[in-house]
Every structure is written in structure tokens, then in C-alpha cells.
Amino acid sequence: MLDVENLVTAITATGTPIVRGVSFQVQPGQILGVVGESGSGKSMMAYSLIDLLPRGIAISGGRVSFDGQDLTALPQARLRHLRGDRIAMIFQDPMVALNPVLTIGEQMVEAVLAHRPVSRKAAHARCIEVLGRVGIPSPEERMRAYPHEFSGGMRQRVVIAIAFLNDPALIIADEATTALDVTIQSQIIAEIQSLAAETGTAILWITHDLSLLSGFADHVMVMYAGQVIETASADQIFAAPRHPYTAALMEAVPVPGRTRLVNLPGVPPALDALPKGCAFAPRCPRVQPLCREQTLPVIDGSRCHFPLEASR
Numbered sequence: 001m002l003d004v005e006n007l008v009t010a011i012t013a014t015g016t017p018i019v020r021g022v023s024f025q026v027q028p029g030q031i032l033g034v035v036g037e038s039g040s041g042k043s044m045m046a047y048s049l050i051d052l053l054p055r056g057i058a059i060s061g062g063r064v065s066f067d068g069q070d071l072t073a074l075p076q077a078r079l080r081h082l083r084g085d086r087i088a089m090i091f092q093d094p095m096v097a098l099n100p101v102l103t104i105g106e107q108m109v110e111a112v113l114a115h116r117p118v119s120r121k122a123a124h125a126r127c128i129e130v131l132g133r134v135g136i137p138s139p140e141e142r143m144r145a146y147p148h149e150f151s152g153g154m155r156q157r158v159v160i161a162i163a164f165l166n167d168p169a170l171i172i173a174d175e176a177t178t179a180l181d182v183t184i185q186s187q188i189i190a191e192i193q194s195l196a197a198e199t200g201t202a203i204l205w206i207t208h209d210l211s212l213l214s215g216f217a218d219h220v221m222v223m224y225a226g227q228v229i230e231t232a233s234a235d236q237i238f239a240a241p242r243h244p245y246t247a248a249l250m251e252a253v254p255v256p257g258r259t260r261l262v263n264l265p266g267v268p269p270a271l272d273a274l275p276k277g278c279a280f281a282p283r284c285p286r287v288q289p290l291c292r293e294q295t296l297p298v299i300d301g302s303r304c305h306f307p308l309e310a311s312r
């Protein structure tokens with residue numbers, strides 16, 4: 001359904017690429033987790049897909065095919081219509097997505113009417129149904145409340161309800177639960193998982209927290225310095241990561257029985273001063289001279305000259 005091929009996004013003024021040849025596919029109903037440290041290019045990759053890039057950053061290569069059409073070649077107006085209809089977004093801060101001077105009901109009903117030829121009454125009923133579905137108690141009553149009258153967790157549920165409102169084919173969620181406490185985070189994730197399974201909506205779930213994807217994502221894509229460095233089914237990634245960076249991320253995840261959390265030393269390279277060879281080489285515990293000379297494409301799911309043993 002979504003087929004991204006060799007996507008390159010760069011800072012226009014300097015030509016510095018921040019998304020460097022990213023390729024992946026998402027199938028209907030699939031949850032693809034995108035993980036990586038801050039600055040690895042996750043958000044810019046996602047914003048490239050739907051033309052929400054900040055000023056001064058633009059796609060400079062590749063293809064984004066969605067339902068058979070190339071989104072990078074689509075006129076602004078068509079793309080605007082796709083957003084909120086076939087493709088919905090959820091951001092970290094729900095206050096950005098919600099209008100503070102309108103009730104939740106007013107903005108939700110409008111979100112339906114903007115995309116569906118239904119009566120106001122039918123739109124209202126649909127909103128109540130979806131609010132209930134994401135765990136908002138007394139949804140009919142809550143429709144009359146303003147965003148500030150909700151707790152942070154409830155507000156994010158409203159935003160998630162809005163994303164599912166028009167049965168989109170794809171939802172792109174960028175750190176959607178990062179600001180919430182862990183219990184609420186896992187409740188919301190469980191609800192999204194069952195909604196995605198029921199509706200066939202595919203989810204592109206962006207997070208810096210690998211542990212969040214366990215038991216949630218079907219497939220995981222790990223990004224580093226603007227590139228995909230590992231991609232595999234979630235089961236495979238969690239059982240046996242191949243790239244040393246993924247393995248390091250895994251060791252930083254607190255799990256029962258792990259007495260020591262390993263912290264990966266160093267920081268990712270500046271994108272305008274990338275090292276020759278593998279971008280991770282300066283921090284890699286398995287680095288060999290070859291790694292500092294040559295980069296690799298993703299082979300057998302990982303972009304590494306000396307991947308960890310695959311028990312896959």
C-alpha cells in the first residue's frame with residue numbers, strides 16, 4: 001500500500017541530506033515501528049511522505065508510492081485532501097492538533113464532514129462511537145467539553161480517535177505516546193493495536209523507545225544518521241538483532257532480570273560531517289578497518305559488514 005523507494009530529503013540551502021536513501025513498504029493492517037535516537041531522521045522521513053516538511057527542507061530524490069500514486073508528484077490540494085482522509089497523523093503534543101476554542105464534538109464532527117458525504121447527525125454518531133472505542137468514558141457527554149477539560153492522556157486519546165475517524169488506510173504516529181506515563185501509554189497502544197487489526201488501517205509508529213514496539217509492531221525499521229540500518233520482523237529484531245547499533249539499543253532497554261543497563265557511548269555524527277564508511281563505525285564495538293572505508297546497502301536486513309550471528 002505504501003512503497004517508499006530510495007527517499008532522499010535534504011536541507012535546501014546546503015544540500016545536506018537528512019534522510020539518506022530510505023526504502024520500505026507497509027502493507028494494509030501492518031504496524032511498522034520506526035526507531036532511532038533523536039536526530040536520526042525519523043520525523044523528517046515521515047513528514048516527507050505527506051509533504052509536511054518544515055521550510056528549507058525538501059525531498060531531493062526517490063519515490064513515495066501510496067495506493068499506486070506517487071505522492072511526491074501530487075499537487076498540494078490533492079495531498080491536503082489525502083491527509084485526514086486516507087492518511088492521518090498523530091503528533092506528540094495533542095494541543096497542537098486540537099483547536100482550544102472549539103469543543104471536541106465540534107471539531108470531530110467537522111473532521112468527518114470535511115471528508116464524508118454524511119449528515120451532521122451521522123457524523124455525530126460516528127464520533128461518539130470512535131471516542132468510546134479509544135477508551136473515553138461517557139463519550140456523548142465529553143463531546144461537549146473543550147480540549148483543556150481533558151487530562152493529557154484523554155486528550156491524546158481524542159487525537160487518536162480523530163485519526164481513526166475516517167477509516168484511513170494509513171496512520172503516521174510520531175512519538176504519539178511519549179509524553180504519557182507508562183500505564184496510559186500501554187493502554188493506548190493496546191487500543192491502537194486492536195483498532196488497526198479491526199479496521200485494516202496500517203500504522204507507521206515512530207519512537208525513540210525500542211521497548212515500546214515489543215508486542216506491538218509487526219515489523220521494525222531502525223534508523224541511524226538518516227539511513228535505515230536494520231529492518232526485520234519485530235520477532236526477529238527482539239530475538240536476534242543483527243546490526244550492532246540495534247543490539248546496543250536493545251541493551252539499553254530495561255527488562256526483568258537485566259541488572260545492568262548498557263549505555264551506548266558517543267553521539268551520532270553530524271549529518272554535514274559524516275565519516276567515510278559506516279556512519280556508526282565511530283561508536284561501534286565491532287568496528288573493523290573495512291567499516292571506516294566502505295558503506296553497505298541493506299543486505300539480508302542489515303547494513304553491516306560484520307553483523308551479529310543470525311539465529312533467524
Ligand SMILES: Nc1ncnc2c1ncn2[C@@H]1O[C@H](COP(=O)(O)OP(=O)(O)OP(=O)(O)O)[C@@H](O)[C@H]1O
Pocket residue numbers: 011018036037038039040041042043044045054055056057208271
Ligand atoms: N527545521 C529544520 N531545519 C534544519 N534541520 C532540521 C530541521 N528539523 C530537523 N532538522 C535536522 O534533521 C535531522 C533529522 O531530524 P528528525 O527530527 O527527523 O530526527 P528524529 O529522529 O525524528 O529525532 P527526534 O526524535 O528528536 O524528533 C536532524 O539532524 C535535525 O537536526
